[in-house]
Amino acid sequence: MRKFATAFLLLFLTASAGMAQVRAPSVTRLGNGLTVIMQEDHSIDLIGIEVWVKAGIANETADNNGISHLVEHLLFAGTEKRQAGDMDREIESVGATLDAYTGVDYMHFGATICSRYLNKSLDIFADAINNSQFHEDDLERERLVILDELARKQSSIRLVARSLLAQKIYGPHPYSLTLEGTAANVKNISRNDLLAYYREHYTPTNMALVLVGDFDPSAALAEIKKLFQSAPREYKTNPRPEIPPITKQISESVKASLDDDYLAIGFLGPDSSQSEDVCALDVLMSYLGQGNRGWIFEELKTKFKLVDDAYVDFVTCKDKGLISIIVSTTPDKQAKVQEVILAKLEQIGSKGMSGYELENAKRSVLGQIAYERETVSGRANAFGFYFAVSDVSFAVKYQACISSLTAEAVRQTAKKYLIADSAVILRLEPSREGSK
Amino acid sequence: MKSNVRLRLIVIVIIMIICSVTCQADSQKPVKKVLENGLTVVVKSEPGSGLVAIAAMVKVGVGQESIQTAGLGNFVSRLLLASTRAKSAEQVASIADSLGGNIGTEWERDLTSIRTVTTTAGFDRTMNLIGECLAEANFEYKWVEQVRKDLLSYIKSQSSDPFDQAYADLKQLLYEDNGYRRPKDVSERAISLAAPQDLQRYFSQHYPPNNIVLAIVGDVTAEKAIERAGRAFAGVMPRRLPIDRSVPDERLRENKSNMFEKKLSAAYLLVGWQAPAAGDRDYAAVAVAANALGGGKGSLMFRELRQKQGLGYEIGALYPKLRYQSHVVAYLVTDPYKKSAAEPRQTLDAASAELMKLVEELKSKPLSGEDLQRAKGYTIGAYALGHQHLLERAALLGWAETIELGYEFDKNYPDLIDSVTAADVQRVMQKYFTKSASVMLVPSAKE
Numbered sequence: 001m002r003k004f005a006t007a008f009l010l011l012f013l014t015a016s017a018g019m020a021q022v023r024a025p026s027v028t029r030l031g032n033g034l035t036v037i038m039q040e041d042h043s044i045d046l047i048g049i050e051v052w053v054k055a056g057i058a059n060e061t062a063d064n065n066g067i068s069h070l071v072e073h074l075l076f077a078g079t080e081k082r083q084a085g086d087m088d089r090e091i092e093s094v095g096a097t098l099d100a101y102t103g104v105d106y107m108h109f110g111a112t113i114c115s116r117y118l119n120k121s122l123d124i125f126a127d128a129i130n131n132s133q134f135h136e137d138d139l140e141r142e143r144l145v146i147l148d149e150l151a152r153k154q155s156s157i158r159l160v161a162r163s164l165l166a167q168k169i170y171g172p173h174p175y176s177l178t179l180e181g182t183a184a185n186v187k188n189i190s191r192n193d194l195l196a197y198y199r200e201h202y203t204p205t206n207m208a209l210v211l212v213g214d215f216d217p218s219a220a221l222a223e224i225k226k227l228f229q230s231a232p233r234e235y236k237t238n239p240r241p242e243i244p245p246i247t248k249q250i251s252e253s254v255k256a257s258l259d260d261d262y263l264a265i266g267f268l269g270p271d272s273s274q275s276e277d278v279c280a281l282d283v284l285m286s287y288l289g290q291g292n293r294g295w296i297f298e299e300l301k302t303k304f305k306l307v308d309d310a311y312v313d314f315v316t317c318k319d320k321g322l323i324s325i326i327v328s329t330t331p332d333k334q335a336k337v338q339e340v341i342l343a344k345l346e347q348i349g350s351k352g353m354s355g356y357e358l359e360n361a362k363r364s365v366l367g368q369i370a371y372e373r374e375t376v377s378g379r380a381n382a383f384g385f386y387f388a389v390s391d392v393s394f395a396v397k398y399q400a401c402i403s404s405l406t407a408e409a410v411r412q413t414a415k416k417y418l419i420a421d422s423a424v425i426l427r428l429e430p431s432r433e434g435s436k
Numbered sequence: 437m438k439s440n441v442r443l444r445l446i447v448i449v450i451i452m453i454i455c456s457v458t459c460q461a462d463s464q465k466p467v468k469k470v471l472e473n474g475l476t477v478v479v480k481s482e483p484g485s486g487l488v489a490i491a492a493m494v495k496v497g498v499g500q501e502s503i504q505t506a507g508l509g510n511f512v513s514r515l516l517l518a519s520t521r522a523k524s525a526e527q528v529a530s531i532a533d534s535l536g537g538n539i540g541t542e543w544e545r546d547l548t549s550i551r552t553v554t555t556t557a558g559f560d561r562t563m564n565l566i567g568e569c570l571a572e573a574n575f576e577y578k579w580v581e582q583v584r585k586d587l588l589s590y591i592k593s594q595s596s597d598p599f600d601q602a603y604a605d606l607k608q609l610l611y612e613d614n615g616y617r618r619p620k621d622v623s624e625r626a627i628s629l630a631a632p633q634d635l636q637r638y639f640s641q642h643y644p645p646n647n648i649v650l651a652i653v654g655d656v657t658a659e660k661a662i663e664r665a666g667r668a669f670a671g672v673m674p675r676r677l678p679i680d681r682s683v684p685d686e687r688l689r690e691n692k693s694n695m696f697e698k699k700l701s702a703a704y705l706l707v708g709w710q711a712p713a714a715g716d717r718d719y720a721a722v723a724v725a726a727n728a729l730g731g732g733k734g735s736l737m738f739r740e741l742r743q744k745q746g747l748g749y750e751i752g753a754l755y756p757k758l759r760y761q762s763h764v765v766a767y768l769v770t771d772p773y774k775k776s777a778a779e780p781r782q783t784l785d786a787a788s789a790e791l792m793k794l795v796e797e798l799k800s801k802p803l804s805g806e807d808l809q810r811a812k813g814y815t816i817g818a819y820a821l822g823h824q825h826l827l828e829r830a831a832l833l834g835w836a837e838t839i840e841l842g843y844e845f846d847k848n849y850p851d852l853i854d855s856v857t858a859a860d861v862q863r864v865m866q867k868y869f870t871k872s873a874s875v876m877l878v879p880s881a882k883e
Contacts, residue, residue, distance in 0.1 A: 023484070041484075043482040043484075044820075044823050044824075044829060045820055045823075045850070046820055046821070046823060046824065085733075088733065089732075089733050089734045092732045092733055092734065092814065093732065093734050093809075093810040093813045093814055093817075094814070094816075094817040095813065095814050095815070095816060095817020095820065095821055096817055096821060112821055112824060113817065113820075114816055114817045114820035114821070114850070115820075116816070116850070117813065117817060370485070370486065370487065374485055374487060374825055374826060375824040375825060376824070377824070
């Protein structure tokens with residue numbers, strides 16, 4: 001929710017309902033296999049333009065972990081006709097900025113642009129997708145940037161704790177790997193490695209171009225065909241290792257580079273094909289404590305003063321996603337906090353949420369979605385994300401899925417996933433002497 | 437909040453029904469209507485999202501204040517949502533809560549506003565609430581003291597960002613005496629002294645419907661929005677407005693500069709020139725000139741100062757869109773010891789000399805075709821990107837109408853910028869980039 005800087009009365013309220021459902025975009029598959037997702041909206045002269053490639057951490061191994069992220073950093077460095085920095089400057093010269101992100105199942109980049117600059121932007125995007133060169137000097141520069149990111153990440157509690165949970169939960173599955181990879185990998189991945197990865201995964205059949213906003217679809221499609229006409233290449237999807245089931249609660253103490261003590265509780269969630277479970281978990285997470293509200297904040301923090309901060313998260317992934325509950329608490333309270341949280345989860349699994357709690361949580365999720373999808377780039381992002389992890393249709397039906405959830409469906413989902421016997425519980429202790 | 441559960445459920449059901457029949461009609465051109473009591477309503481209907489943004493703008497801001505009254509407008513703006521004559525603060529908050537969305541006030545240089553996003557189903561009640569806040573604000577002692585306490589503590593907690601400080605200093609040099617010269621939140625004296633009747637008087641003078649613009653953008657028809665706005669302000673009569681306190685044009689007679697030493701790790705250089713108002717015929721050319729000079733990584737400043745000289749962590753140019761005389765600021769934040777390990781002033785002097793050289797070049801020869809196109813693209817694109825959310829669109833539409841540019845300004849802006857030629861840029865450079873004011877912030881001497 002947007003904040004008004006000088007507002008006296010500041011209410012972080014979520015819009016109170018299902019809003020209008022998102023319209024289905026058109027989905028076209030070009031001759032070379034590229035998926036083009038388009039939705040016209042002439043409310044304003046803006047276009048959200050994004051490219052989603054199904055190449056993320058899940059496509060890596062321990063040996064090349066970090067390569068998807070390195071490719072993301074170098075994709076806009078240089079092509080045959082553009083030098084490092086040119087693409088950034090060209091996009092900025094139409095008032096926009098490039099945004100890129102690597103996830104477990106994807107890499108995406110995009111920008112919101114003034115509609116009169118569509119063709120210019122498409123030209124830049126196509127050049128990055130078709131002709132990136134990964135020059136040695138650019139690679140050396142970006143290695144340093146990523147090593148710096150890696151160092152900074154060590155200070156993010158949420159990321160460190162999530163990453164430790166993922167290692168325990170996913171075992172041999174690549175979801176156990178980290179975004180940046182190890183420092184050794186970042187230093188050693190060669191230009192040839194990058195080119196091989198780029199040629200393997202950045203094929204038309206493995207990606208989507210998304211346009212939402214003020215454009216003429218037939219003219220845009222003609223331009224896209226012209227610019228993205230690279231020859232079709234077979235894309236072979238490698239089977240991912242199985243995620244081993246957790247049959248017994250794992251409970252360990254771990255030293256971590258944190259300043260305070262944390263308790264991290266993780267569970268294995270549904271995969272993206274289990275759409276009702278995904279929606280129910282989103283509602284459950286909202287109820288428990290997403291967005292600085294919820295049960296953890298009201299009960300554990302405010303009422304019983306057992307925890308200070310909390311991060312509650314479930315990310316929808318192609319394979320089973322990670323459910324994480326991370327709270328900061330002192331060592332003397334850890335056992336109590338663990339007991340209370342697990343008891344609460346069990347109670348939701350057996351008795352469910354009250355009607356009031358359920359409607360409030362649904363309202364919160366729907367409000368957040370309405371706000372995110374109010375913009376052209378928010379919608380482009382949603383279509384691209386679900387293309388990468390599931391199917392575009394999920395983006396369209398998501399709001400209806402949340403609205404129609406019953407208390408019983410949410411209860412069953414809690415009972416299925418939030419089980420104490422299959423929890424991974426990590427007590428994170430600061431590793432540095434005197435770091436407190 | 438719990439008392440509103442039933443209402444929320446009703447709202448949800450109503451919206452779901454509406455959603456199920458919502459068609460995706462195209463958005464329409466803005467419609468403007470001035471109601472009988474003088475209230476101006478501008479509506480841009482954009483069906484489909486289930487949301488409506490409302491920006492209610494009162495034509496009074498920092499610029500209209502005299503040194504004696506500075507701070508009163510801010511105080512009043514913060515009381516608008518505190519309570520009304522009919523409702524307590526809790527009632528106002530709970531209505532806002534049950535409507536969904538968010539609501540807040542802004543106190544700006546040319547206007548005061550209430551801004552909110554609500555659902556289509558909550559539109560009527562939100563409109564009524566805004567009408568009540570703008571017509572029936574409550575200046576009872578209890579609420580005044582509460583807000584006074586909050587406001588004074590807010591002012592004290594303001595961060596001392598070095599850039600903001602330098603910018604405030606620069607405005608003191610650029611303007612002799614007008615409202616724009618004063619920092620908008622630093623007016624403790626008037627806030628400490630104001631009595632409820634002072635606030636009531638200010639409100640009565642500046643808040644009649646004939647001094648208010650309602651800009652509405654979103655999933656509502658123009659007819660319905662205008663009809664509801666009329667109802668929300670029904671019975672509120674127009675009043676005679678105070679004599680217009682316009683901000684007079686000033687003229688810098690000589691170059692002015694200030695240097696301050698502070699405990700900083702970076703050095704700051706801000707150079708400012710007086711520049712025309714947003715409604716001036718030279719506005720577009722000056723906007724392009726400012727962005728040619730310092731807008732983005734393709735700008736002359738970035739290329740010459742950052743890329744060639746290695747000066748500047750951050751480089752840019754500002755040109756606020758103001759109702760009256762504005763200003764252009766070119767700025768640079770840099771490593772203070774780039775030129776001399778002992779004397780940070782030398783680095784800023786070098787940067788300042790380079791910047792002035794660029795300004796002189798822009799005055800002496802026309803901008804290249806490529807630089808002109810880049811600066812225009814940057815200006816148009818950045819303006820367009822300020823429209824991503826409904827509330828931003830409502831605020832821009834309302835702003836243009838409020839400062840008498842007319843709501844069409846928003847739509848015409850790209851063409852206005854696009855029509856600027858290299859000769860226009862050179863001409864306005866010669867006309868406005870003459871006498872300058874500059875502020876340097878340098879780190880205190882190393883111990």
